[in-house]
Amino acid sequence: MAPVYKLHYFNLRTRGEVIRWTLSLAGQEFEDHRVEFPDWPALKPTTPTGQLPYLEVDGKALDQSVTIARFVAREHGLAGKNNWESAQVDSLVDYLRDAAKGFEAYTTAFFTRDPKIEEVKTEFTTKSVVPFLEGLERKLQSNDSGKGYFVGTTPTWGDLAAAHFLDEVVRLNPDALAKTPLLKAHNQRVHELKGIKEWLAKRPETPL
Numbered sequence: 001m002a003p004v005y006k007l008h009y010f011n012l013r014t015r016g017e018v019i020r021w022t023l024s025l026a027g028q029e030f031e032d033h034r035v036e037f038p039d040w041p042a043l044k045p046t047t048p049t050g051q052l053p054y055l056e057v058d059g060k061a062l063d064q065s066v067t068i069a070r071f072v073a074r075e076h077g078l079a080g081k082n083n084w085e086s087a088q089v090d091s092l093v094d095y096l097r098d099a100a101k102g103f104e105a106y107t108t109a110f111f112t113r114d115p116k117i118e119e120v121k122t123e124f125t126t127k128s129v130v131p132f133l134e135g136l137e138r139k140l141q142s143n144d145s146g147k148g149y150f151v152g153t154t155p156t157w158g159d160l161a162a163a164h165f166l167d168e169v170v171r172l173n174p175d176a177l178a179k180t181p182l183l184k185a186h187n188q189r190v191h192e193l194k195g196i197k198e199w200l201a202k203r204p205e206t207p208l
């Protein structure tokens with residue numbers, strides 16, 4: 001029997017979205033349980049660690065967003081074709097997590113209604129993320145397969161993590177990819193993948 005997947009997360013993209021993209025590219029059906037904030041205090045003690053996301057697979061719970069996305073990718077052949085490719089994907093995802101620190105400052109400012117949110121946004125999109133975008137473009141360029149993905153010849157969950165992150169950057173600054181044309185083209189390439197295109201067309205619109 002095919003496994004039954006249920007993803008528990010808030011009604012946000014943030015730490016849940018790469019998991020949703022990976023499930024979608026895999027063509028894996030899943031229940032997208034979005035916890036509303038007023039319901040959270042009652043649900044919190046029922047979760048593995050008191051935090052979200054966690055994924056239920058046939059009733060068993062797996063927590064930690066990056067681990068969950070990697071698990072789904074491995075289950076569906078989206079984590080690289082050999083150990084070297086898997087390590088390259090992991091390296092890409094680690095790099096993105098460093099790049100995302102400035103974005104986390106923005107999400108904190110959003111949730112705390114920081115009056116300086118515009119400054120935080122400008123600092124992230126025009127300063128702190130810039131060297132990461134250049135580094136990311138070099139990583140993409142270093143794959144000479146000619147297929148336009150970060151690792152190997154087919155999309156991996158690393159491509160999804162990169163494209164999702166860049167979407168968030170572009171939401172905050174539409175010109176952010178002007179100096180990294182390869183990243184811009186990669187972003188469009190990922191958006192055109194069947195499962196991703198379908199997911200983007202149907203996902204709920206949320207502020208983050």
Ligand SMILES: N[C@@H](CCC(=O)N[C@@H](CS)C(=O)NCC(=O)O)C(=O)O
Nearest residue numbers: 014015050051052053063064065066
């Ligand atoms: N390392 C964890 C962090 C999880 C985390 O920080 N979750 C936040 C939402 S993004 C949460 O559950 N906050 C509510 C709470 O702690 O009560 C992961 O990546 O899954």
